[in-house]
Amino acid sequence: MDKIYIQNLEVFAHHGVFEEEKRLGQKFLISMVLTLDLRSAALSGDLKQSVHYGELCEGVEAFFKETSYDLIETAAEKTAEFVLQKYPGLQSIKLTIKKPWAPILKSVDYVAVEITRGWHTAYIGLGSNIGDKEANLKEALKHLAHHPSIRGVRCSSFIETEPWGYLNQEKFLNAATELRTLLTPKELMGELLRIEQLLKRERTIKWGPRTIDLDLLLYDDLVTHEDYVTVPHPRIEERAFVLEPLCELAPMVIHPLLGTRLFQLLEALKK
Numbered sequence: 001m002d003k004i005y006i007q008n009l010e011v012f013a014h015h016g017v018f019e020e021e022k023r024l025g026q027k028f029l030i031s032m033v034l035t036l037d038l039r040s041a042a043l044s045g046d047l048k049q050s051v052h053y054g055e056l057c058e059g060v061e062a063f064f065k066e067t068s069y070d071l072i073e074t075a076a077e078k079t080a081e082f083v084l085q086k087y088p089g090l091q092s093i094k095l096t097i098k099k100p101w102a103p104i105l106k107s108v109d110y111v112a113v114e115i116t117r118g119w120h121t122a123y124i125g126l127g128s129n130i131g132d133k134e135a136n137l138k139e140a141l142k143h144l145a146h147h148p149s150i151r152g153v154r155c156s157s158f159i160e161t162e163p164w165g166y167l168n169q170e171k172f173l174n175a176a177t178e179l180r181t182l183l184t185p186k187e188l189m190g191e192l193l194r195i196e197q198l199l200k201r202e203r204t205i206k207w208g209p210r211t212i213d214l215d216l217l218l219y220d221d222l223v224t225h226e227d228y229v230t231v232p233h234p235r236i237e238e239r240a241f242v243l244e245p246l247c248e249l250a251p252m253v254i255h256p257l258l259g260t261r262l263f264q265l266l267e268a269l270k271k
Contacts, residue, residue, distance in 0.1 A: 002038035029098040092118025133173035156245035176245035
């Protein structure tokens with residue numbers, strides 16, 4: 001992937017833990033490495049296909065001065081998010097903030113933080129078998145689409161399926177959605193649980209009836225297990241109600257643990 005470099009943009013701002021830093025302000029040096037595809041811009045000569053780095057520097061300076069933060073870690077996080085949301089063509093940003101006037105009473109050139117942030121592709125499974133099932137799915141999708149760190153929400157068709165695991169309940173309406181997000185898997189899972197609570201999800205019977213069920217199925221090609229999130233979601237390959245809508249969106253995606261494309265998993269399940 002191609003890169004644009006911006007080195008040591010000087011900005012005078014009022015970040016810092018101490019009151020004097022907030023009141024008097026100090027110099028910060030901001031460096032950015034932007035990751036994106038520059039081929040279209042190079043072949044067409046169209047600046048809109050790239051990033052206008054003059055405008056970017058002006059925007060970053062204004063944003064960086066707008067709010068005072070105690071920590072440059074916070075300033076870095078917010079600034080990276082600002083850039084990624086403003087320029088949807090970016091895949092990621094490596095952001096370094098140097099603080100040459102840090103009040104540490106020692107001779108140093110500067111202290112600095114460096115973070116890398118970017119967009120990730122995630123697939124979410126949705127299900128409902130209580131109340132207005134279609135309305136429940138649409139409401140959940142609306143909440144996802146309105147989150148500031150989520151974009152590009154694309155949904156499969158809604159399909160009616162038989163219950164799985166616990167059979168003595170109504171049929172489900174299921175779907176899958178693809179989205180891009182700045183959230184980590186744990187943060188995204190937290191958002192899914194928040195939406196479930198908003199839609200009155202109750203956990204009384206395992207695999208039992210529910211107004212809404214939101215599962216994080218895949219997150220890039222990540223394989224992880226931490227606290228309440230496991231990626232990829234367990235038993236994807238055993239569940240047609242998960243694979244059918246997933247294959248409508250992304251049949252060629254490879255399951256990162258099984259090394260098999262999703263459409264092949266579905267074909268094997270149907271045999």
